[in-house]
Amino acid sequence: MKYKVKESSKKLPDRRTFIQTLGSSCVLLLVPKFLFARENKKGAAWTYSNGYAPSEHYYGMGIDISKCIGCGRCANACKLENDVPREPFFFRTWVERYRIFEDGEVAIDSPNGAADGFKPGSAPEKNLVRNFFVPKICNQCDKPPCVQVCPVGATFKTPDGVVLVDSQYCIGCRYCIQACPYGARYLHPEKRVADKCTFCYHRIVKEKLPACVEVCPTQARIFGELEKKASPLVRFMRMNKISVLKPSLNTEPKVYYANFDMEVR
Numbered sequence: 138m139k140y141k142v143k144e145s146s147k148k149l150p151d152r153r154t155f156i157q158t159l160g161s162s163c164v165l166l167l168v169p170k171f172l173f174a175r176e177n178k179k180g181a182a183w184t185y186s187n188g189y190a191p192s193e194h195y196y197g198m199g200i201d202i203s204k205c206i207g208c209g210r211c212a213n214a215c216k217l218e219n220d221v222p223r224e225p226f227f228f229r230t231w232v233e234r235y236r237i238f239e240d241g242e243v244a245i246d247s248p249n250g251a252a253d254g255f256k257p258g259s260a261p262e263k264n265l266v267r268n269f270f271v272p273k274i275c276n277q278c279d280k281p282p283c284v285q286v287c288p289v290g291a292t293f294k295t296p297d298g299v300v301l302v303d304s305q306y307c308i309g310c311r312y313c314i315q316a317c318p319y320g321a322r323y324l325h326p327e328k329r330v331a332d333k334c335t336f337c338y339h340r341i342v343k344e345k346l347p348a349c350v351e352v353c354p355t356q357a358r359i360f361g362e363l364e365k366k367a368s369p370l371v372r373f374m375r376m377n378k379i380s381v382l383k384p385s386l387n388t389e390p391k392v393y394y395a396n397f398d399m400e401v402r
C-alpha cells in the first residue's frame with residue numbers, strides 16, 4: 138500500500154484556533170474525554186500545560202519485520218511501563234512467530250505474547266522453509282471501528298492521531314474489544330476497563346519514545362511523525378515497500394510494515 142498523508146489530519150485546526158477559542162488557559166492531559174470529543178467535533182485543537190500542542194503532530198509507527206529477532210524486550214517493556222498484568226493474554230503489544238513449512242502449513246505462535254522472548258530451537262525443524270517474527274500492536278487506525286462502537290464515547294481519537302480510552306468513562310462493556318479486527322484490546326482484569334496501546338501517550342507528549350521502541354535492540358520499531366518530511370518514519374516509508382494489516386477493512390492503520398510476508402495476518 139502506498140503511503141499518503143491522511144486527509145483527516147489535514148483538517149485539524151492549528152494551535153492559534155485553540156487559543157482564540159479558549160483563551161490562554163491550558164487543557165490538562167487528563168481532561169475528561171467528553172471534553173476532548175466535543176472539542177474535536179467543533180474543530181478546535183488542544184494543547185497541554187507543558188506547551189505540547191497535539192495539532193502540530195501526527196504519529197505513526199514503522200515495523201521492519203526483517204529486523205525483529207523475537208527477543209520480546211518490547212512486549213516486556215510495555216508491560217512494565219503501562220501496568221499491563223503479567224499474566225498471559227493481557228498485552229498492549231506482542232510478537233508473533235511465523236513458521237512456514239514446505240507443504241504450505243503456516244504455524245503461528247506467541248507464547249506469553251513473547252514477553253519472555255522466543256528461545257532458539259535446539260535442532261532445525263524438518264521441512265521448515267522460513268521463520269520470522271511479527272510485532273503487533275494497536276494500529277492507531279485513522280478510521281477506528283473501536284471508536285465507532287463505544288456507546289459512551291470513552292474511546293476516542295486525539296488530534297495527533299492516537300486512539301485512547303478514558304478509563305473514567307469506560308463502562309467495560311467490551312464492544313470495542315469485539316469491534317477491533319486486530320485483537321489489540323483487552324479488558325483489564327482489575328480496573329474492569331478496556332485497555333490497549335496508546336503509543337505510550339504519556340511519554341510522547343514529553344517528546345520521549347514509546348517504551349517498546351526505546352528498548353528494541355535492532356531498531357525494528359520506528360516511531361515518528363507522519364507529516365514531517367525529515368522524520369525517520371517518513372524516511373523509513375520512503376525507503377521500503379510498505380504494507381498494513383488487513384487493508385481491505387479500510388480502517389486505515391497507521392502502523393506500517395516493511396519486508397511484509399504474504400502469510401502475515
Ligand code: SF4
Nearest residue numbers: 205206208209211353
Ligand atoms: S524488541 Fe525489537 S527485536 Fe525484540 S522482539 Fe521487539 S521488535 Fe523484535
Ligand code: SF4
Nearest residue numbers: 275276278281283317
Ligand atoms: S487496532 Fe483496534 S484498538 Fe487500535 S485503533 Fe484500530 S480498531 Fe481500535
